[in-house]
Each structure stands twice: as structure tokens, then as C-alpha cells.
Amino acid sequence: MNTAINPNDLTAVIEADRAHLWHHLFQHKSLETVDPKIIVEGKGMRVWDATGKEHLDAVSGAVWTVNVGYGRERIAKAVYDQLVKMNYFANTAGSVPGSQFAEMLIDKMPGMDRVYYTNSGSEANEKVFKLVRQIAHKRYGGKKHKILYRNRDYHGSTLATMSAGGQLERIAQYGPFAPGFVEVPHCMEYRAQVETENYGEWAADQIEEVILREGPDTVGALCLEPVTAGGGVITPPEGYWQRVGEICRKYDILLHIDEVVCGVGRTGTWFGYQHYGIQPDFVTMAKGVASGYAAIACMVTTDKVFDMFKDDTSDPLNYFRDISTFGGCTAGPAAAIENMNIIIEEDLLGNTVTMGERMVNNLQALSEKHACIGDVRGKGLFCGAELVADRASKEPADEKLVQAVVADCMAQGVIIGATNRSVPGFNNTLCFSPALIATADDIDNITNAVDNALTKVFG
Numbered sequence: 001m002n003t004a005i006n007p008n009d010l011t012a013v014i015e016a017d018r019a020h021l022w023h024h025l026f027q028h029k030s031l032e033t034v035d036p037k038i039i040v041e042g043k044g045m046r047v048w049d050a051t052g053k054e055h056l057d058a059v060s061g062a063v064w065t066v067n068v069g070y071g072r073e074r075i076a077k078a079v080y081d082q083l084v085k086m087n088y089f090a091n092t093a094g095s096v097p098g099s100q101f102a103e104m105l106i107d108k109m110p111g112m113d114r115v116y117y118t119n120s121g122s123e124a125n126e127k128v129f130k131l132v133r134q135i136a137h138k139r140y141g142g143k144k145h146k147i148l149y150r151n152r153d154y155h156g157s158t159l160a161t162m163s164a165g166g167q168l169e170r171i172a173q174y175g176p177f178a179p180g181f182v183e184v185p186h187c188m189e190y191r192a193q194v195e196t197e198n199y200g201e202w203a204a205d206q207i208e209e210v211i212l213r214e215g216p217d218t219v220g221a222l223c224l225e226p227v228t229a230g231g232g233v234i235t236p237p238e239g240y241w242q243r244v245g246e247i248c249r250k251y252d253i254l255l256h257i258d259e260v261v262c263g264v265g266r267t268g269t270w271f272g273y274q275h276y277g278i279q280p281d282f283v284t285m286a287k288g289v290a291s292g293y294a295a296i297a298c299m300v301t302t303d304k305v306f307d308m309f310k311d312d313t314s315d316p317l318n319y320f321r322d323i324s325t326f327g328g329c330t331a332g333p334a335a336a337i338e339n340m341n342i343i344i345e346e347d348l349l350g351n352t353v354t355m356g357e358r359m360v361n362n363l364q365a366l367s368e369k370h371a372c373i374g375d376v377r378g379k380g381l382f383c384g385a386e387l388v389a390d391r392a393s394k395e396p397a398d399e400k401l402v403q404a405v406v407a408d409c410m411a412q413g414v415i416i417g418a419t420n421r422s423v424p425g426f427n428n429t430l431c432f433s434p435a436l437i438a439t440a441d442d443i444d445n446i447t448n449a450v451d452n453a454l455t456k457v458f459g
């Protein structure tokens with residue numbers, strides 16, 4: 001066993017990794033012949049691997065998480081100070097940072113009132129699913145229990161969240177799934193299911209069709225990503241969200257927005273849904289809440305929902321009988337407070353809007369040069385470029401070529417992403433989600449690397 005790590009020689013670390021670690025979303029065969037990538041340091045927008053190679057990170061820790069960038073000493077210090085004072089007590093009791101962050105968060109979410117702490121995005125989503133089921137039992141004799149989710153959306157890796165999984169390659173081979181989850185069609189205009197002038201409204205109307213087919217008295221909630229992330233960076237079409245809000249009100253269906261990716265600044269507003277003038281009943285968030293400096297996720301709801309869980313004290317089951325052990329860790333909210341302060345003090349929402357526009361403009365300019373770019377989408381610093389084999393037919397580019405573009409950027413020292421094991425035949429969207437601190441030079445360096453890679457791979 002190697003207990004001492006020599007920072008100049010990570011051979012032992014690499015060997016331990018190869019011998020014992022099971023990486024996420026990773027086919028391990030390749031590590032029989034190449035070394036696993038080990039990231040040893042990060043500062044701002046950059047990370048260094050075990051060989052000392054520097055990379056510009058255009059995906060905030062691979063999965064759109066490190067929103068305020070690496071190496072933020074003030075977050076580390078706030079977490080340290082909190083941990084030595086009081087690290088943990090179950091959230092059956094309160095904590096100082098837990099209360100403070102809840103107040104800060106609610107201040108950014110008009111119309112929302114209550115924060116429930118959990119460990120991960122999947123778990124936060126499951127909390128909503130449980131609440132919806134419990135409301136169905138309390139109010140509707142168990143009938144209004146179905147949860148609608150959308151094709152191409154993702155809500156997590158647990159069995160319940162995979163039951164709401166709209167990406168077939170993520171859920172394949174893991175069934176059977178939980179009953180009572182029903183899919184609605186996607187709203188991706190580039191691959192619209194019909195030709196119509198008002199695609200946004202049409203796509204929302206398809207949700208109504210499903211509700212009518214299932215029976216409105218059986219549908220409890222609709223769960224949607226504001227901008228679909230891993231399903232292809234799908235920005236919603238004009239008119240979509242307004243109509244979705246109307247439909248939910250019409251059939252008394254609770255609206256659950258999964259902001260695990262978009263939440264806390266990624267799209268240039270605090271939350272993605274805030275672009276579209278809608279009022280959700282539940283909002284879940286995880287990745288950007290503390291930018292990965294501590295594990296924290298939140299489920300946020302309204303007093304209208306909250307009050308349903310305390311209205312009858314004579315019934316011993318009439319409250320939310322749920323706990324998440326590590327929802328009592330204070331490191332999460334302590335980190336989240338500093339994370340939010342940084343976003344405010346450095347006006348990172350403003351920067352996200354400006355730099356997001358630059359990124360979309362750069363990608364659009366690339367699409368004039370490279371016919372393989374079929375569509376460019378983006379909201380704030382959350383952008384995608386869909387690669388196609390043929391622009392006219394929109395046939396998706398071969399996944400191997402898409403991965404070759406990602407690999408070439410990596411070789412150039414720029415880490416970009418691509419949709420991966422998501423929608424069968426459509427793992428063809430390059431993904432960009434740099435930290436909200438990105439500068440104009442960073443954005444240009446990212447898109448220059450993509451330009452080089454596309455030239456090399458597609459000619």
C-alpha cells in the first residue's frame with residue numbers, strides 16, 4: 001500500500017487507480033493499455049493532469065459543475081471554518097449555514113418558500129416524486145400519482161429517476177422501472193416532429209394530449225429540464241413554456257423544474273425557468289449550488305405545497321417522512337453561501353450573458369466554415385453544436401467522429417464535451433459549459449480549438 005504520495009511522481013496513484021477505481025460513465029477496457037487521466041490541480045478555468053499537462057476546461061469539471069472556477073480559497077476557508085465549529089447534525093435540527101443559505105436562495109426565487117437539503121440531483125428529484133405521490137394519497141385517494149417526463153430529458157441515475165428517464169441509452173438494461181411514469185414528446189425545434197409555424201405551442205400541446213390520454217385526474221406532476229442538458233442542449237422553442245404553464249394550471253398538475261444543470265447561474269439568470277416567466281411548484285438543483293466544493297443539492301417548493309404536510313397533526317403519517325443523512329452536512333450550505341456571494345460580487349450572471357453570446361456567435365461563425373455543424377444552440381454559458389453528416393437531411397454525424405473532435409480538442413489542451421450514451425443515434429452534440437468566469441480570450445481559445453478539430457476530423 002502506498003500511503004505517501006510524491007507530488008512529482010504519481011505512478012503509484014495511477015497504479016492504484018487502475019487496480020481499484022471504477023470510474024463513472026466509463027468503459028474500462030482502454031485502461032489496460034493507456035493510463036487513466038488523473039486531474040491533480042485546478043485554478044480558475046484551468047486544470048492540470050498527472051503528466052503536468054495544462055487544460056482549458058470548457059465543461060466545468062466535465063459535467064457542468066464548477067461554475068465559479070477552480071481554486072476558490074474563500075469557499076475552502078468558509079467550509080474549513082464551519083467544519084471545525086460544527087460539521088454535522090441531522091437536518092431534523094437546523095444549522096447556521098443551512099438557514100442562511102436557504103434565505104439567500106429563496107431571495108433569488110420569487111414565489112418559492114422552502115428549501116430541503118439533499119446530496120445529489122437524483123436524490124433531490126426523488127424527493128419531489130415522493131412528495132407528489134404523498135400528495136396524491138393525501139388528497140386524491142392515490143389516483144393523481146402519475147409523473148410526466150419528457151423524451152431526451154435526464155433526471156438522475158437512481159431507479160426512480162431512471163423511470164423518468166427520456167434517454168434510452170441511459171436506462172437500457174436497468175429495468176424494470178417504477179410504474180406511474182409517462183413520457184411526453186421532446187421540444188427540439190431543429191428536429192421538429194412536424195412542420196408548423198408555431199412549433200413551441202405545438203410541442204406543449206403534445207403534453208396536453210398525453211394528459212388527456214392518461215386522464216387528468218391521474219396526473220400529479222410534470223417534470224422538465226428548463227434547457228435539456230445531456231439530451232442535446234435543447235433550448236426551448238418560442239411560446240413553449242408559456243403554454244406548458246397554462247396546461248399545468250388547467251389540469252391542476254404540479255410543475256417540477258429540474259435545474260440540476262441550469263440552476264445558480266449557468267444560463268445567465270439565477271435559474272433557467274426565470275427566462276420564461278413561469279412559476280414552478282418544485283425546483284431541484286445540484287451541480288452549481290456549491291460549484292462542486294461540497295456535495296449539496298436542494299429541493300425547493302412553495303408554502304402551498306409545504307402547508308399540505310402539516311395540516312393534520314392528529315394523523316401520525318401526515319408529514320414528509322423522509323431524511324437524507326448527509327443533508328445535515330454543513331459543508332454544503334457553507335460552500336453554497338460563498339459560491340453565491342462570488343456570483344453576486346463578480347457579476348457572473350452579467351458575464352455569463354455576455355460570454356454566452358460570444359460563444360454562440362463564435363460557434364455560428366464556425367458553422368459558416370464547417371458544413372458538419374447542423375445547429376448551434378445556447379442559453380448563457382450553456383451551449384451546444386449539433387454535428388451532422390449532411391445538412392440537408394440532418395443525418396446525425398457518426399458518433400466516432402464526434403468523439404474524435406472531443407479527443408482532438410483534448411490533445412490541444414481544451415476539454416470539451418459531447419452528448420454521450422444518451423439518445424440512440426443522436427450522441428452528436430458538442431457541449432460547452434465553461435465556468436461563469438470565462439473571459440473573451442477563453443471563449444475564443446475554446447472555439448479556435450474546435451475549429452482546428454473540425455478541420456482535422458471532417459476536412
Ligand SMILES: Cc1ncc(COP(=O)(O)O)c(C=O)c1O
Nearest residue numbers: 120121122154155156229260286
Ligand atoms: C438535468 C439533470 N438532472 C439530474 C441529474 C442527476 O444529478 P446527480 O448526478 O447529482 O444525481 C443530472 C446529472 O447530470 C442532470 O443533468
